[in-house]
Amino acid sequence: MNVKWIKFLVFLICLLPLLRLVLLGLFDGLGPNPVSHLIHSTGVWSLVLLLVTLSITPLRRLFEVSQILRLRRMFGQYAFFYGLLHFLIYAWFDQYFEWQGIWRDIMSRPFILVGFISLFFLVPMSVTSTNRWVRRLGVRWWRRIHWLIYPSAFLAVLHFWLEVKRDIREPLIYAILLGILFLYRIGYAFLCGRTKPLLNSNQDCAGVQR
Amino acid sequence: MSIHKRDDILSSEITDENIYLGRREFFCKAAKLGFIVPGLKFGTAEAAGFLNLFSPIKPSALPDDKLTSFQNITHYNNFYEFGTSKSDPAKYAGMLKTSPWEVKVEGLVRYPRTYSIDDLFKTYPQEDRIYRLRCVEAWSMVIPWRGFSLAHLLKKADPLGNARFVEFWTLHDPQQMPGQNIPVLEWPYREGLRLDEAMHPLTILATGLYGKSLPNQDGAPVRLVIPWKYGFKSIKSIVKIRLIDHMPRTSWELAAPNEYGFYSNVNPSVNHPRWSQATERRIGEWDLRKTLLFNGYANEVASLYTGMNLRKNF
Structure with a gap:
């Protein structure tokens, strides 16, 4: 199948969680505490998509499917999209867009601060996720900026972990998945060396065909 | 002009x-x-509040407050004995066998006694009470309970002079309460009150809601309801009430002593370490409400805590 079609299909699939929430909202399906449901669901999808983004490189190497690299930026953008929704729903329904209150909340509650920094790190990545920015920055700088996904994903899991009241099993699953993805990279760097080129010579770092 | x-x-x-x-x-x-x-x-009907986004936040207690729907009261529960998700109790509480059921009243009392549920019904006339319930997680409900003042039962037991606290125990049976297989809390669930709090007329043992007998997920067959304290104090499915001379440890206090204190009175100016308690969301509504000191029952209960530092004794 044409790569463009696959990308389009993935684009639509990534919209399904949002579509689901919209439909649930329309048909009173968000449960007794709809706000909490919306905040939780968008947060979890953001985290899932961050992990999906981070698993592209291992999958590409393990199964030698370099084409999926071309989906990575879309997954990253969706992770940011759901993270932003997560924040905006909180800002709207929990804070009524009172920025002073939001700022106070961020500064006084570690779990909110952690979540905010995680989202904040995604902003420069999201902004520079176009071919133009890749070219403008050059591969080296572009990759430096996009290294931010590691602290961002770590903080996102920590945010979830700190938020739960007592039962940490769900965030634990994400922590383990993230740990595997991190360990894979460390192991790869250790065994195969940092200097081994990540890309085919005819692709730039975002997987764009030159 | x-x-x-x-x-x-x-x-x-x-x-x-x-x-x-x-x-x-x-x-x-x-x-x-x-x-x-x-x-x-x-x-839903409450959603009109949506439009009031930039108008002042309503207080949690208003004279025309609507009852929370039976559906929501029975499908949004924290009852970790059946799972930690709020939809779990409605799914799994059917495993609990509430009849026969015994409640022991023991400890520092002149007349210890074991009640069957029928005994409780026969001995104490049931009355209906509409109370606000404020969860420590910053959501709230308005619930039409049926039950009786705990004071009636305690008076009949006749506490001894050295009795100063009351300890409550939930059933411990992982067969019927599968959540007890997971060590999220110390089982069985335990709660406690000072004797004067327990004797306060607002403190009730609830056996029903909406005029029906209590659904399992809401703590059948008998549970405590203390409307001015965070919901987790209102222990469910009680099997033991014990009068003691010292402050008991409670399950949540054992789990996280810096987050959940013995008193756990609803107080908008004492935040949970991880979130604000200044506002709450009424289940079924979109907008926030202002949380009130003692959940709006200050006139009735504030005198219990005169001279006490509520920040310290959270």
Whole structure:
């Protein structure tokens, strides 16, 4: 199948969680505490998509499917999209867009601060996720900026972990998945060396065909 | 030039009530036809508050507050004995066998006694009480309980002079309460009150809600309800009530002593270490409400805590 079609299909699939929430909202399906449901669901999808983004490189190497690299930026953008929704729903329904209150909340509650920094790190990545920015920055700088996904994903899991009241099993699953993805990279760097080129010579770092 | 003060205009002068009420219908219809941004849909009656986004936040207690629906009261529960998700209790509480059931009253009392549920019903006349319930997680409900003042039962047991606290125990049976297989809390669930708190007329043992017997997920067959304290104090499915001379440890306090204190009185100015307690969301509503000291029952119960530092004794 044409790569463009696959990308389009993935684009639509990534919209399904949002579509689901919209439909649930329309048909009173968000449960007794709809706000909490919306905040939780968008947060979890953001985290899932961050992990999906981070698993592209291992999958590409393990199964030698370099084409999926071309989906990575879309997954990253969706992770940011759901993270932003997560924040905006909180800002709207929990804070009524009172920025002073939001700022106070961020500064006084570690779990909110952690979540905010995680989202904040995604902003420069999201902004520079176009071919133009890749070219403008050059591969080296572009990759430096996009290294931010590691602290961002770590903080996102920590945010979830700190938020739960007592039962940490769900965030634990994400922590383990993230740990595997991190360990894979460390192991790869250790065994195969940092200097081994990540890309085919005819692709730039975002997987764009030159 | 005269400028109308807001107060001068009666709301009836602005919009006819029928049109005002019809608004909701309009929105629902429009939403179903897809004319309204889905996120802004107002599915339930309370959703009108949505439009009041920038008006002052209402307090949690208003005279015309509506009861939380039976559906929501029975499908949004924290009852970790059946799982830690709030939808778990409605799914799994059916495993609990509430009959036969015994409640032991023991410890520092002149007349210890073991009640069957029927005994409880026969001995203590049931009455209906509508209380606000404020969860420590910053959501709230308005619940029409049925039950009786715990004071009646305690008086009959006749506490000894050295009895100062009351300890409550939930059933411990992982067969019937599968959540007890997971060590999220120290099982069985335990709670406690000072004797004067337990004797307060607002403190009830509830055996029903909405005029029906208590659904399992809400703590059948008998549970405590202390309306001015965070919900987790209102222990469910009680099998033992023990009077003691020292402050008991409670399950949540054992789990996280810096987050959940023995008193756990609802207090908007003492935040949970991880979130604010200043506001709450009434289940079934979209907008926030201001949380009130002692959950709005300050007139009745504030005297229990005169001279006490509520921040320290959280």
